[in-house]
Amino acid sequence: MRLHLVTMPWQPLDLPSLQLGLLNRLVRRTRPGTEVTEFHGSLRWAEFLLEHSAGALRPGDYVEVGSDAIFHGLGDWVFSGVLYDDPGWGLDRLRAYAADRDVPVATALAMRPHAAAFTAACAAEILAAEPDVVGFTTTFMQNVSSLALARELKSRRPGLTVVLGGSNCDGPMGHALHRNHPFVDHVVRGEAEYAFPALLRHLEAGTAPVDVPGLCWWDGPVPRANTETRRTVAPADIPSPDYDQWQEALDASPVREFVHPKLVVEGARGCWWGEKHHCTFCGLNGSAMAFRAKPGERLWAEVDRLVRRHRLLDVVTVDNILDMAHFRDFLPRAAASGWDLRLHYEVKSNLTPDQLRLLADSGTVHIQPGIESLGSRVLDLMDKGVTAARNVRTLRECENHALTCSWNLLYGFPGETAEDYAPVVGQLAALVHLQPPSGAHRIQLERFSPHFTDLELGFRKRRPARMYSHVYDLPESELADLVYLFDTDDAGIGGAAEQRLGEAVAAWRAGHAQSRLLFEEDGADLLVHDRRHGWPAATHRFTGWRAAALRRLEDGRTVAALHRLLAADGHPVPADSLAEWVRHALALGLLFRDGGTYVALPTWGEPDRLPDGADGVLYHRRGPGFVTVMDRREPGTAVRLTLDHPALVAAFDLLAEPTPLDTLDPVQREAVRLLTAERLVRVEAGRAVALPPRIRRWPVPCTAI
Amino acid sequence: MDDAQDVQDAQPQGAVTVVGMEIRKTVVREDRGTTRRPAILEKRPTC
Numbered sequence: 166m167r168l169h170l171v172t173m174p175w176q177p178l179d180l181p182s183l184q185l186g187l188l189n190r191l192v193r194r195t196r197p198g199t200e201v202t203e204f205h206g207s208l209r210w211a212e213f214l215l216e217h218s219a220g221a222l223r224p225g226d227y228v229e230v231g232s233d234a235i236f237h238g239l240g241d242w243v244f245s246g247v248l249y250d251d252p253g254w255g256l257d258r259l260r261a262y263a264a265d266r267d268v269p270v271a272t273a274l275a276m277r278p279h280a281a282a283f284t285a286a287c288a289a290e291i292l293a294a295e296p297d298v299v300g301f302t303t304t305f306m307q308n309v310s311s312l313a314l315a316r317e318l319k320s321r322r323p324g325l326t327v328v329l330g331g332s333n334c335d336g337p338m339g340h341a342l343h344r345n346h347p348f349v350d351h352v353v354r355g356e357a358e359y360a361f362p363a364l365l366r367h368l369e370a371g372t373a374p375v376d377v378p379g380l381c382w383w384d385g386p387v388p389r390a391n392t393e394t395r396r397t398v399a400p401a402d403i404p405s406p407d408y409d410q411w412q413e414a415l416d417a418s419p420v421r422e423f424v425h426p427k428l429v430v431e432g433a434r435g436c437w438w439g440e441k442h443h444c445t446f447c448g449l450n451g452s453a454m455a456f457r458a459k460p461g462e463r464l465w466a467e468v469d470r471l472v473r474r475h476r477l478l479d480v481v482t483v484d485n486i487l488d489m490a491h492f493r494d495f496l497p498r499a500a501a502s503g504w505d506l507r508l509h510y511e512v513k514s515n516l517t518p519d520q521l522r523l524l525a526d527s528g529t530v531h532i533q534p535g536i537e538s539l540g541s542r543v544l545d546l547m548d549k550g551v552t553a554a555r556n557v558r559t560l561r562e563c564e565n566h567a568l569t570c571s572w573n574l575l576y577g578f579p580g581e582t583a584e585d586y587a588p589v590v591g592q593l594a595a596l597v598h599l600q601p602p603s604g605a606h607r608i609q610l611e612r613f614s615p616h617f618t619d620l621e622l623g624f625r626k627r628r629p630a631r632m633y634s635h636v637y638d639l640p641e642s643e644l645a646d647l648v649y650l651f652d653t654d655d656a657g658i659g660g661a662a663e664q665r666l667g668e669a670v671a672a673w674r675a676g677h678a679q680s681r682l683l684f685e686e687d688g689a690d691l692l693v694h695d696r697r698h699g700w701p702a703a704t705h706r707f708t709g710w711r712a713a714a715l716r717r718l719e720d721g722r723t724v725a726a727l728h729r730l731l732a733a734d735g736h737p738v739p740a741d742s743l744a745e746w747v748r749h750a751l752a753l754g755l756l757f758r759d760g761g762t763y764v765a766l767p768t769w770g771e772p773d774r775l776p777d778g779a780d781g782v783l784y785h786r787r788g789p790g791f792v793t794v795m796d797r798r799e800p801g802t803a804v805r806l807t808l809d810h811p812a813l814v815a816a817f818d819l820l821a822e823p824t825p826l827d828t829l830d831p832v833q834r835e836a837v838r839l840l841t842a843e844r845l846v847r848v849e850a851g852r853a854v855a856l857p858p859r860i861r862r863w864p865v866p867c868t869a870i
Numbered sequence: 871m872d873d874a875q876d877v878q879d880a881q882p883q884g885a886v887t888v889v890g891m892e893i894r895k896t897v898v899r900e901d902r903g904t905t906r907r908p909a910i911l912e913k914r915p916t917c
Contacts, residue, residue: 178904225902423901476894803898810891835888843893 166199166369168192169296173303173310175231175240176207178224179424183431183483184302184331186406188357194404195362202294203410206287206310211420213283214276222279224423226272231306236609236650237266238632239273240306245636246277247284247313255635262635280313288317296325298368300361303331305649309636312346319348326350326368330357333649335451336393338612341647343381344388345639354379354390356434356453358398397455403431405467412475425805427479427509428471432495433458433488438513442548444535445622446575448611448649449485456486461494469789472504476807478788479507487512492520499527505786505860507867511535514559515551518719521559525566530867534559536572536602540589541759546578548615553589554721554759557766560599561719564768569867570600574670576658577607579616579623583662588758593669595754595766597697598680600865601673605666610651617651627651672699678774682755684767691715693755693767700754710736711746718756718765727763773864782870784860785817792817794845794857797870806843812836820846820855827851 214222330353339354378394437456506528629644676698691712791809816836840846
């Protein structure tokens with residue numbers, strides 16, 4: 166059997182498809198006779214646009230349409246004209262939508278004329294390999310490009326078997342995708358590790374796949390949808406991804422000149438918090454909430470294998486939540502490796518300072534801690550399992566450990582009031598030295614979330630999000646099953662409270678880069694240097710019990726608890742004096758108040774901040790048996806160099822110190838010649854020295870260099 | 871100073887070409903949006 170696995174736009178260009186990597190490995194393991202070919206339609210689309218627009222539509226435009234506009238459906242709309250055989254399909258509705266919401270659509274409009282020829286070219290290339298089965302993976306905005314190609318393939322070769330799978334096929338969405346698109350033979354709903362090989366066995370035997378859980382298939386003209394299983398895939402059965410064909414495709418593509426590729430790994434599926442307390446707005450885990458994690462030893466073996474094979478040190482994890490066991494059995498391995506990894510993680514926000522330190526030590530540079538709000542009552546409403554005080558502490562510790570922190574401030578929860586926000590908004594100016602949210606956003610209604618499944622939570626009226634009207638030519642009753650996002654009546658705050666929140670967040674974002682609030686120890690005293698935007702520049706000196714109190718408040722305490730701790734520390738302070746001092750520190754903006762809990766806000770150590778687009782940077786990173794160099798000395802370019810020949814790496818290491826040329830052997834001299842040609846070594850007065858320093862601490866944001 | 875020329879000038883006889891010893895190089899054009907965006911996948915505007 167010949168199997169093609171396809172990932173279509175708008176898969177991110179700098180990442181391999183985990184789904185293809187998993188299925189490739191799985192099929193080759195379970196069906197040694199099957200020939201597996203990957204088709205990276207996402208890369209092909211970016212190449213096609215470059216070529217056919219004479220360089221006008223570039224990978225940056227791909228990102229604008231395919232990632233930045235994901236919640237406006239622009240990327241899907243680009244391919245709707247192909248799916249519905251009408252280049253002008255949905256154009257008026259898109260223009261009306263864009264005008265109402267102030268969404269720029271010029272780039273999408275410029276791309277659409279290329280979509281039909283691209284789809285035809287893809288079909289021709291795939292069919293030239295004479296596959297028996299073509300399997301598409303579809304997540305978020307990959308539906309329409311996949312459907313358009315599937316339709317083209319079937320029209321050219323009706324005997325071909327087309328299969329769709331992926332997150333967009335979970336539950337009723339997969340059933341609707343199948344029954345509304347007769348050119349899709351099968352839809353795998355839910356995890357594919359058991360179902361997909363079972364389907365391939367049926368296809369080979371020519372038998373009806375009646376026993377494949379969750380599968381959608383055609384019984385003559387009748388669409389069938391097998392009952393979905395509650396059984397989830399055991400961690401031992403989740404393959405380790407194979408990215409060889411992706412690497413090959415990228416190496417051959419002009420797109421490589423526009424991206425910094427990263428590896429994608431999967432340490433866990435599901436959500437251990439969601440199993441107990443499903444955050445009310447979250448639908449990300451679909452129908453498979455059950456948490457499963459790979460043992461840390463195995464996960465590290467995967468990372469080790471991929472890093473060595475691809476010579477890449479940037480690793481993105483797709484886990485929706487970090488397994489707490491990985492603090493014991495994975496992160497210490499990463500920390501002990503000595504490699505200059507850059508790990509990107511989603512975590513729960515109530516991590517301890519020690520856990521955040523271990524993350525930083527392990528090479529984690531970027532986390533998404535699901536902070537969501539700085540108001541404890543709103544956090545309670547969303548069943549988040551964390552307090553505002555903890556969230557603020559996490560933001561502060563991110564600063565202490567140079568962790569880039571991505572987060573959003575959410576509002577619009579049923580039951581929240583303006584009174585919940587007033588004390589928070591009033592304190593945001595004091596947090597200006599901590600990393601701000603990307604913005605303040607009203608929550609959306611997501612399928613699979615408690616807000617969606619439980620009408621009692623407040624979102625009684627719902628309809629498919631308006632963007633789908635310019636994406637699909639389907640009645641609303643079908644869209645109600647097919648789509649992930651829904652429009653609802655606004656809940657929670659609005660009007661002046663919403664405006665105040667938005668303005669305060671905008672001010673935070675505007676003032677952050679030049680703001681500092683720093684601790685400094687001066688003997689037994691504690692200094693706080695206040696250089697925050699909007700605050701008078703000042704240095705405050707705290708002595709005796711006041712210095713001790715400020716340190717104790719780094720963990721977040723009530724005044725009563727602080728009073729007891731100070732007494733135990735040998736600082737018997739009158740309660741009214743302590744309360745008065747806390748009020749004073751709060752007024753100086755040195756504390757954040759969450760109900761009765763106070764958290765100290767100053768950070769330790771000057772933060773490393775660079776503006777996005779910083780040039781003039783040269784550094785190297787160490788991997789197992791190789792060195793990578795980033796050279797941004799020439800403005801507008803980033804040269805990525807890899808040294809992996811043992812003699813070359815040895816010479817590079819030797820030249821960390823100025824070394825006389827006449828002490829080098831012939832091989833070392835050849836290495837010097839190569840390194841000098843790339844301006845990585847400077848030779849002067851008969852001595853050679855390597856120029857790129859090793860980077861050990863990343864700036865915030867970590868992507869700045 | 872031309873570093874490469876300097877090395878060549880200073881190079882004694884007997885330098886060798888080592889099979890497979892090369893520097894792999896990709897010149898990345900700094901295109902907006904592709905190289906410095908956060909690596910964590912955007913799953914929703916609200917997360």
